[in-house]
Amino acid sequence: MGTVEPRRRRRSSGSASALTLLCAAALLAVTALTGTAQAAPLPEPGATSLEQVRKDIEDLYRQAGTATDAYNLAESEAKAQSDKIVEIAKQVVAGQDRITSLKNRAGAAARAQYRSNGLPPQARLALSGSPSQFLDGADRIRQGEKATTDLLSEMNRTQTALQQYAKDANAEWQKLEANRVKKEASKKEIEAKIKAAEELESKLQAEEKARLLQLEQDAQYQAQTAWLSTGVLKEINSSASEAGKKAVQFATAQIGKPYVWGAVGPSSYDCSGLTSQAWKAAGRGIPRTSQEQLRLLPKVAIKDMRPGDLIIYFDDASHVGMYVGDGAMVHAPRPGRNVTLAGAGSMPIKAIVRPDA
Known part of the structure; x- marks a missing residue:
C-alpha cells in the first residue's frame, strides 16, 4: 500500500475494479443492516428527500x-x-538581574570616590609630585x-530592552486573549453544526439510516469513478520516500479509530490531526490544520x-487526507465516522502538498 506501481500497461480499470469490490462489500453490509435489498418507501410529496437530507448533513459537517x-x-x-510570553518573562528576569x-558596579565606583575624600581623579593626579605617576594615572583616568x-x-540599553519586553508581553497577552475568544466562537459553531447534523440523522428510521449510508457511499464511488475515468492513474507512478512510507504506515495503523474534532490521537483524530501526527511520527513537523498545510507546504x-x-479537499481547504497509492487515501472523515480508506478522488481535490519536498 505504501507505493504506486509504475505499470503503464495497467489501466485505471484495475484500480476501479478494486474499488468496485470495496463498494460492493459496503452495499452487502448495508443490505445486511436493513435485512432486505428493497429500497425504503419514497417520501411523501413535499417532504424532504433522503438525498437532500444527506446533502444537508454533509454540508453541516463541512461547516x-x-x-x-x-x-x-x-x-x-x-x-x-x-x-x-514565557520566553519574554525569562528575558525580563535576566534583564532585571x-x-x-x-x-x-556603579555603587562600588561611588564608594571608592567617597573614600578618596570626594576629590575627582584629575585633582588627585594634579597633586602628584611625579610626572610618570601623573601620566600613568592619566591613562587610568581615560x-x-x-x-x-x-x-x-x-x-x-538594558532598561530600554526591559521596556520593550513589557510592550511585547502586553501585545502577546492581547493576541492570546483574541485567540481565546476565537477558539470559544469556533467551539460553539462546531458543536452547533454537529448537533444539527445529529438531530437530522436521529429523525431517520434504522432503514433510512442504512440508505443514507448507502447514498453517501454511492456519491463517493461516483466521484471516484469520474476521477479515475480521466486516466489520471496512468500518470501517477512515483514511489514513496522513506519518510513518506513511515507516515503512511502510521496513518493506516489508525484505521478504525473514531473522528473527534480537535483530536490528535492516540485514540482519536480529526482529519488534520491524523496527517500532522503521521508526519510527526515520520520525523517531520508540519502545520496542524489543513488550511495551514495548504498554505505552507510545497x-x-x-x-x-x-x-x-x-x-x-474542497475550495475552503477544510479537509485533508493522505495518499497511500493505487488511487486511494486514508483520512478521518467526520464526526460519527472512523479513520478509513477511501478513493483519492471521492471528494473535490483542491491541491496536493508534500511535507518532505
Whole structure:
C-alpha cells in the first residue's frame, strides 16, 4: 500500500475494479443492516428527500470542519503565544538581574570616590609630585571614564530592552486573549453544526439510516469513478520516500479509530490531526490544520503525487487526507465516522502538498 506501481500497461480499470469490490462489500453490509435489498418507501410529496437530507448533513459537517480548522489554528497560535510570553518573562528576569549587577558596579565606583575624600581623579593626579605617576594615572583616568561611560550605556540599553519586553508581553497577552475568544466562537459553531447534523440523522428510521449510508457511499464511488475515468492513474507512478512510507504506515495503523474534532490521537483524530501526527511520527513537523498545510507546504501536481503526500479537499481547504497509492487515501472523515480508506478522488481535490519536498 505504501507505493504506486509504475505499470503503464495497467489501466485505471484495475484500480476501479478494486474499488468496485470495496463498494460492493459496503452495499452487502448495508443490505445486511436493513435485512432486505428493497429500497425504503419514497417520501411523501413535499417532504424532504433522503438525498437532500444527506446533502444537508454533509454540508453541516463541512461547516463544522471549517470551524474545526479555525479552532485548531487558534489553539496552535495560542500555544505559540504562551511560549513567547514565557520566553519574554525569562528575558525580563535576566534583564532585571543585569540592572542589579550594573547598579552594584556603579555603587562600588561611588564608594571608592567617597573614600578618596570626594576629590575627582584629575585633582588627585594634579597633586602628584611625579610626572610618570601623573601620566600613568592619566591613562587610568581615560580607562575609568570609558568604563563609566560603558556602564551607563549598558544600563540604558538594558532598561530600554526591559521596556520593550513589557510592550511585547502586553501585545502577546492581547493576541492570546483574541485567540481565546476565537477558539470559544469556533467551539460553539462546531458543536452547533454537529448537533444539527445529529438531530437530522436521529429523525431517520434504522432503514433510512442504512440508505443514507448507502447514498453517501454511492456519491463517493461516483466521484471516484469520474476521477479515475480521466486516466489520471496512468500518470501517477512515483514511489514513496522513506519518510513518506513511515507516515503512511502510521496513518493506516489508525484505521478504525473514531473522528473527534480537535483530536490528535492516540485514540482519536480529526482529519488534520491524523496527517500532522503521521508526519510527526515520520520525523517531520508540519502545520496542524489543513488550511495551514495548504498554505505552507510545497505543492505538487497530481501526476507527481506519491504515497505520503497530502490531498487537500474542497475550495475552503477544510479537509485533508493522505495518499497511500493505487488511487486511494486514508483520512478521518467526520464526526460519527472512523479513520478509513477511501478513493483519492471521492471528494473535490483542491491541491496536493508534500511535507518532505
